[in-house]
Amino acid sequence: MSPAQGSRRSPAPARATARRDGRAVLDEADIARALTRIAHEILERNKGSRDVVLLGIPSRGVELARRIGQRIAAVEEGFDSVGALDVTMYRDDLRLRPARALGQTTIPEQGVDGKVVVLVDDVLYSGRTIRAALTALDDIGRPRAVQLAVLVDRGHRELPIRADFVGKNLPTAADERVTVLLREYDGDEAVLIAKDEGGRR
Ligand SMILES: O=P(O)(O)OC[C@H]1O[C@H](OP(=O)(O)OP(=O)(O)O)[C@H](O)[C@@H]1O
Ligand SMILES: O=c1cc[nH]c(=O)[nH]1
Numbered sequence: 643m644s645p646a647q648g649s650r651r652s653p654a655p656a657r658a659t660a661r662r663d664g665r666a667v668l669d670e671a672d673i674a675r676a677l678t679r680i681a682h683e684i685l686e687r688n689k690g691s692r693d694v695v696l697l698g699i700p701s702r703g704v705e706l707a708r709r710i711g712q713r714i715a716a717v718e719e720g721f722d723s724v725g726a727l728d729v730t731m732y733r734d735d736l737r738l739r740p741a742r743a744l745g746q747t748t749i750p751e752q753g754v755d756g757k758v759v760v761l762v763d764d765v766l767y768s769g770r771t772i773r774a775a776l777t778a779l780d781d782i783g784r785p786r787a788v789q790l791a792v793l794v795d796r797g798h799r800e801l802p803i804r805a806d807f808v809g810k811n812l813p814t815a816a817d818e819r820v821t822v823l824l825r826e827y828d829g830d831e832a833v834l835i836a837k838d839e840g841g842r843r
Contacts, residue, residue, distance in 0.1 A: 659828065659829035659830050660823050660828035660829065660830055662823075662830065662832065662834060663821070663834065663836050664819075664821065664834035664835050664836025664837075665834065665835050665836065666832045666833065666834055667810070667812060667820075667833050667834070667835050668793075668794075668809075668810060668832060668833035669831070669832055670831035670832070672810075672833075673793065673809070673831060673832075673833065676793060676809030676810060677706065677709050677710055677713060677793070677809065678713050679809070680710055680791050680807045680808075680809060681710045681713035681714050681717070682713075682717070683807050684696075684710070684714065684760055684789075684791065684807060685714060685717060685718065687789070687806065687807075688758050690718060691714050691717075691718045691721045691723070693756070693757045693758050693786065694714070694721075694723060694757070694758050694760060695723040695724075695725065695749075695750055695752070695754055695757045695758070695759050695760070695785070696710055696711050696714075696723060696724045696725070696759075696760050696762055696791075697724075697725050697726060697727040697749075697754075697759055697760070697761055697762065697775075697779075698724070698725070698726050698727070698762045698763070699726075699727055699728075699729060699745075699761060699762065699763045699771060699772075699775055700726060700727075700728055700729075700745030700746060701745060701827060702763075702764040702822050702824050702827060703726075703761075703762045703763040703764055704726045704745075704746070704762075705824050705826050705827065706762050706763070706764060706791075706793055706824070707724050707725075707726070707760075707762035708724055710724075710760075710762060710791065711723070711724035722750070723750045723752065723757075724750065725747075725748040725749045725750045726745070726746045726747055726748045727747055727749075727761065727775055727778055727779065727782075728744060728745035728746055728747045728778070729745075729771060729774035729775045729777075729778050730742050730743075730744050730745055731744070731778075732774035732775070732777045732778045733770070733771070733774045734770060734773070734774065735770065747778075747782075749782060753782075753783050754779065754782055754783040754784070754785045755783040755784055755785070756784070756785070756786050757785050757786060758785065758786055758787045758788075758789060759779065759785040759787070759788045759789070760788075760789045760790070760791050760806075760807075761775050761779075761788065761789070761790050761791070762790075762791045762792070763775075763790075763791075763792050763793075764792065764793050764794065764822040764824075765792065765793070765794045765795075765796060765820050765822060766790070766792040766794070766795045766796065766799075766803075766805050766808075767796055767797075767798055767799075767820075768798060768799060768800040768801065769799045769800055769801035769802075769803035770800065770801060772790060772801075772803050773801050773803065776788065789806040789807070790803070790804070790805045790806050790807070791805065791806065791807035791808075792805045792807070792808055792809065793809040793810065793822060793833065794808075794809060794810050794811075794812050794820055794822065794833055795808045795810070795811050795812065796812045796813075796814040796818075796820050797811075797812075797813060797814060798814070798816055810833070812833075812835065814835060817837060817838055818835055818836065818837060818838055819835070819836055819837070819838035819840075820833065820834070820835050821833070821834045821835075821836070822834075
């Protein structure tokens with residue numbers, strides 16, 4: 643087992659229920675349906691789950707990967723190749739933003755060499771998080787292929803990156819922010835869109 647590997651951890655305990663700032667574009671049932679569809683699309687694209695490894699990007703991507711994994715296991719019994727890939731130290735904006743806490747990296751025991759790694763994240767925006775994930779993955783092994791599943795693609799890419807599996811394509815303005823709330827982290831379940839008062843970029 644490499645230093646990056648470890649046993650699977652359960653999600654962080656839910657914080658107090660998050661305030662719903664913004665307009666809800668997906669509710670709990672919409673999120674559940676989107677994840678079920680993505681799970682089936684992953685199976686279809688890869689002709690089953692034999693070589694598939696799901697790696698969620700902290701924080702909420704980890705829980706989404708777990709849920710997609712559960713849905714795959716409902717179709718293909720025994721599937722449990724689900725882990726997490728922290729990208730914090732691989733970001734290209736480390737010097738531009740306040741220090742971030744490290745997330746978890748948990749690679750399933752069979753590793754990623756020769757596998758089809760499906761990266762899972764909640765929102766795809768500039769593509770920089772996924773660029774960092776691809777670099778982080780380089781330090782772990784050499785997958786046969788890497789695919790990307792996201793709950794929301796909000797556009798505004800800054801890099802040539804696209805998702806293979808998308809829960810919802812959501813046209814947004816650059817000054818908006820998409821927030822994914824998940825019960826395990828936020829005590830609530832929704833996708834919200836609001837004006838980005840903080841001006842993230
Ligand atoms: O395509 P990008 O422009 O990189 O944006 C997408 C990323 O932004 C969010 O993470 P954020 O950095 O806000 O941290 P979080 O996971 O703690 O929400 C989101 O979870 C994605 O990982
Ligand atoms: O709107 C955005 C942009 C980046 N990351 C998010 O989670 N939401």
